[in-house]
Amino acid sequence: MVKRLRVDAVIVQAVIAGALSFSHLHDLAEAAGQGGWKAWAYPISVDLLLVAAWRRMRQAQRAGLRAGGPRLWFLVALTASLGANVATAGLLDLDHVPAWLRVLVAGWPAVAFFGGTLLAHTP
Template identity: 65%
Template structure:
């Protein structure tokens, strides 16, 4: 509630409400003077303002939309023209024929503008969805290739010393204690896994 009251105190919002009310009233007066009586006279300012809001919303989404700029300018001209016309420039009791024709034809024009912008927005949505999909694909983490396991090889203690630098006496102690399992025999020499020797070296004696 307090936030709503704060918004009502905003001078920009107050100014916008006053301007909208005056413009709304002027368009109504022109429509009424052009022969559009009762509810029809009130429908005209709603139509003009809605077309302007739709066009402005579309411009904010994509400023390159020339059609949206055209309909925004047209609705703004209609609102501005009504404001000027009710300032004593025209006799509201005897409007010129051309102005009556414009007022009578406005509903068709407004419908055309609204249909155009709705169609343009529906064409934009797939492009936006494709862009979102592309962004999501770019954000997906790259698959990390796991290194292929090193091929194991059976070697003698002396060969393990030559390949890895392990101390021969230390390696034989590991074998004797069962800390380095014997995987085979080559003559009288024990064969151990080269991978086991490397792993054991990282652990220590």
């Protein structure tokens, strides 16, 4: 028996949206002075924090527990992703990134590490 591959439009849309968001995060990190492999690591850290927080949030909800911590980290990662998407939509001159945004981008790894650690080590 041969199984036919069925393309799910929701998955296709999610892959396209994820790729665009990934690209926006990369472009913003690169414009903020994080070149090379570091510019590629930023979108990975944002997206992984988003996914980890979502999974923890769903686990807590299924267990009937409060999901305040995971929800907070989900919102932090979503804000980083959405912020990069909006910033790269022509609202920000990527050739002259303001200092405050450079500071936010440079500080992101510590924030993501802290959030990911809390999510990983909270029962």
